[in-house]
Amino acid sequence: MSGELRVLGACPLDCPDTCSWIVTVENGKAVKLRGNPDQPYTRGALCVKVNRYLEHTQAEDRILYPLRRTGPKGSGQFERITWDEALEEISVRLRGIAAEHGGEAIWPYLGTGTLGYLQGCEGVAGRRFWNVLGASKHWLNICSSAGGSGLRRTNGTAAGMDPENFALSKLILLWGTNPLTTGHHLWKFVQDAKANGAYVVAIDPIRTRTADQADEHLAIRPGTDAALALGLLNVVLAENAQDEEFLAAHTEGWAEFRQEILSHPIQKVAEITGIPAAAVHSLGMRLAHTRPTAIRATQGLQRHAGGGTALRTIAAIPGVTGDWRHPGGGMAYSTSDHVHFDIDTRDDLLDKPVRTLVMTKAASQLDDVKCLWVYAANPVGSSPDANAIRRQLAREDLFTVVMEQFPTDTVDYADIVLPATMQTEHHDLHAGYGHLYLLWNEPAVEPPGECLSTTETFRRLAAHMGMTEPSLYDSDLELAEQLLSSGHPSLDGVTLDRLRKEGWVRMNYPVPFAPFAEGFPTPSGRLRFPPSGQAYTPPHTARTAGRSAYPLALVTPASHTFLNTTFGNNPELRRRAKDPVVLVNPADAAARGLTDGQRVRVHNDGGEFLADVEISDRVAPGVVASPKGRWPKLTPGGANPNSVVAERDGDMGRGPGFHDNLVELSVSL
Numbered sequence: 001m002s003g004e005l006r007v008l009g010a011c012p013l014d015c016p017d018t019c020s021w022i023v024t025v026e027n028g029k030a031v032k033l034r035g036n037p038d039q040p041y042t043r044g045a046l047c048v049k050v051n052r053y054l055e056h057t058q059a060e061d062r063i064l065y066p067l068r069r070t071g072p073k074g075s076g077q078f079e080r081i082t083w084d085e086a087l088e089e090i091s092v093r094l095r096g097i098a099a100e101h102g103g104e105a106i107w108p109y110l111g112t113g114t115l116g117y118l119q120g121c122e123g124v125a126g127r128r129f130w131n132v133l134g135a136s137k138h139w140l141n142i143c144s145s146a147g148g149s150g151l152r153r154t155n156g157t158a159a160g161m162d163p164e165n166f167a168l169s170k171l172i173l174l175w176g177t178n179p180l181t182t183g184h185h186l187w188k189f190v191q192d193a194k195a196n197g198a199y200v201v202a203i204d205p206i207r208t209r210t211a212d213q214a215d216e217h218l219a220i221r222p223g224t225d226a227a228l229a230l231g232l233l234n235v236v237l238a239e240n241a242q243d244e245e246f247l248a249a250h251t252e253g254w255a256e257f258r259q260e261i262l263s264h265p266i267q268k269v270a271e272i273t274g275i276p277a278a279a280v281h282s283l284g285m286r287l288a289h290t291r292p293t294a295i296r297a298t299q300g301l302q303r304h305a306g307g308g309t310a311l312r313t314i315a316a317i318p319g320v321t322g323d324w325r326h327p328g329g330g331m332a333y334s335t336s337d338h339v340h341f342d343i344d345t346r347d348d349l350l351d352k353p354v355r356t357l358v359m360t361k362a363a364s365q366l367d368d369v370k371c372l373w374v375y376a377a378n379p380v381g382s383s384p385d386a387n388a389i390r391r392q393l394a395r396e397d398l399f400t401v402v403m404e405q406f407p408t409d410t411v412d413y414a415d416i417v418l419p420a421t422m423q424t425e426h427h428d429l430h431a432g433y434g435h436l437y438l439l440w441n442e443p444a445v446e447p448p449g450e451c452l453s454t455t456e457t458f459r460r461l462a463a464h465m466g467m468t469e470p471s472l473y474d475s476d477l478e479l480a481e482q483l484l485s486s487g488h489p490s491l492d493g494v495t496l497d498r499l500r501k502e503g504w505v506r507m508n509y510p511v512p513f514a515p516f517a518e519g520f521p522t523p524s525g526r527l528r529f530p531p532s533g534q535a536y537t538p539p540h541t542a543r544t545a546g547r548s549a550y551p552l553a554l555v556t557p558a559s560h561t562f563l564n565t566t567f568g569n570n571p572e573l574r575r576r577a578k579d580p581v582v583l584v585n586p587a588d589a590a591a592r593g594l595t596d597g598q599r600v601r602v603h604n605d606g607g608e609f610l611a612d613v614e615i616s617d618r619v620a621p622g623v624v625a626s627p628k629g630r631w632p633k634l635t636p637g638g639a640n641p642n643s644v645v646a647e648r649d650g651d652m653g654r655g656p657g658f659h660d661n662l663v664e665l666s667v668s669l
């Protein structure tokens, strides 16, 4: 074992599971990466995407040095420069822009490339620096804000069940979630429940690989889930199975909500959702008579015009059935609100209040921005209205800096590219959004080339610009200590020393955990049912259907082999992903004379992308599906589905409508 070292770390990617991992290092080189078998939630398994993460860190196209643009914007032509040259050019440009246009003309655009609390979007990476400069704030609404907002309206928090407690459930609704692709460690707990007789239902417009494993699949019309929730509750009321004691003790607005439920008989719900009334009835009967029932609803569900309302209303279900009384009952969306780090955005460093720019509105909100600073994000691949974003990024008067690991489509538009470290090369503090553990990531190796972490890049830039605010220079370990020092009881006994030694620590929540058995974190302590007339918001696709030249509702779910656009350049994962496909129901294919494997243009007024038709009854008539995550420039036609995703705000949290767009399919010439 001489010269061999085992370093504990965590997967940084935007995935609920945040796996604990072990890197084996020999003579300064990382030679092996495997899941940590001791961690109770992830238990040693990584996933198809991350198993070869070490190879990815050593990939040929990794960006290793600062770069300056030499060709036209979008061409991806660069020359290598030194860090000093890069910092100097950036300093001059930032100061010039702040002096001429005000600090708010700078947009620090931070994405979800890493969920680290030091290097990534869950913490305050760079925020102190931006505040000293007076830059605009950035609202990372791209992923889960609509659902979070809906849940907080009902429960006072977006957090709910401990996903491990799904093992205790007797009825599991996998509602707008595809865990076998998007966070597979939940599945062991589902299987444990199944072994104890639980019945598992997948509610999804697509018969996914998760739906294949469920006892039943309900192919819901996209964006109509709140109506289904009301229909199921209608059956619960008809059975008189509501938990009157829980309703009286722990909820408010019941009388009004009860009327709302009664105005949604199953026949009406069947018409809205496309699910046969008999299926709504039979699931309603199961819901009425099975305790505990657990609902797993994740982000896919809320990528619709009514996505916030969907989560708000689904969250009412366990309020009516009283499932929150029992471990194994209730609902799980994200565990992030169970994490109580001390996240201080240091607004005291601002001279004056500044505006907030919205991540999903780059196409329209870049108009008066003079510096776009992209880190851990790939807007050209992942944000709505890709063509409009490209037009913005091509502007000569926009100074664009991209901190990246790989030459993405967004990098192609940068004036300056800064090489970023990967997870095995920097410190970070993590929490899962699908479990209750905190994790520490210790760097295993030295960064290759001249890559720097996010924290170190901002420290060096602050120094280069002569900034004097002391907290700009806090070290990674100091930043981690600050995050852990909130004093919240869930962090009692959780120290940085312990995290560094053990790799992961469970927060102080009971096992098993029934978070709202005694009440809710709302001002009144009660669950708040949705008010009259606000329990269902139809999707964009339903509002315009029949009146549009684009009759098909497009869902763009997670790809099995990519994580958002991360790994979109990985040769092995691209080989496994094969060419892009669009799932089309046989009836829709026949109506257009399309044959299996035929390449089509998927298009609407916003743009188009190319995909090969896969004729399949995995989608219902009127619905087509094509996964997210491809790099446009590595895809036939140079575009991915975000060319047809409109920049449109949903009902809450300005949530984007990635799964709520109308398209037509035409034969590609």
Ligand SMILES: Nc1nc2c(c(=O)[nH]1)N[C@H]1C(S)=C(S)[C@@H](COP(=O)(O)OP(=O)(O)OC[C@H]3O[C@@H](n4cnc5c(=O)[nH]c(N)nc54)[C@H](O)[C@@H]3O)O[C@H]1N2
Residues within 6 Å of the ligand: 014, 015, 016, 049, 112, 143, 175, 176, 177, 178, 179, 181, 182, 183, 203, 204, 205, 206, 208, 220, 221, 222, 223, 224, 225, 298, 299, 300, 301, 304, 555, 556, 557, 558, 559, 560, 561, 562, 563, 564, 628, 629, 659
């Ligand atoms: N392999 C892989 N894993 C990932 C990701 C990835 O890109 N690839 N992305 C990560 C990220 S960033 C996130 S936020 C999570 C998201 O995790 P999920 O929420 O599981 O992701 P999605 O695939 O967007 O949506 C889940 C399912 O919801 C369905 N759906 C879409 N619209 C509706 C609807 O209106 N009603 C219902 N009932 N279902 C609907 C979709 O068909 C899809 O099968 O996954 C993370 N994990």
Ligand SMILES: Nc1nc2c(c(=O)[nH]1)N[C@H]1C(S)=C(S)[C@@H](COP(=O)(O)OP(=O)(O)OC[C@H]3O[C@@H](n4cnc5c(=O)[nH]c(N)nc54)[C@H](O)[C@@H]3O)O[C@H]1N2
Residues within 6 Å of the ligand: 014, 110, 111, 112, 113, 114, 119, 120, 142, 143, 144, 299, 303, 375, 376, 377, 378, 379, 381, 382, 383, 403, 404, 405, 406, 408, 420, 421, 422, 454, 556, 557, 558, 563, 564, 565, 566, 628, 641, 642, 645, 658, 659
């Ligand atoms: N059509 C469609 N589009 C979607 C979705 C959908 O369901 N359908 N889902 C949306 C969702 S849920 C999300 S969360 C967004 C994600 O959108 P983004 O936040 O833009 O995430 P990615 O596309 O994965 O791009 C992240 C980039 O960060 C880089 N990166 C990783 N780690 C680091 C680091 O430590 N430092 C730096 N500087 N860079 C790093 C990676 O190389 C990668 O290029 O996409 C959204 N886009």
Ligand code: SF4
Residues within 6 Å of the ligand: 011, 012, 013, 015, 016, 017, 018, 019, 045, 046, 047, 048, 049, 050, 183, 184, 563
């Ligand atoms: S992407 Fe998710 S499942 Fe895969 S290693 Fe990372 S945390 Fe684990």
Ligand SMILES: [Mo]
Residues within 6 Å of the ligand: 014, 112, 142, 143, 144, 299
């Ligand atoms: Mo996400």
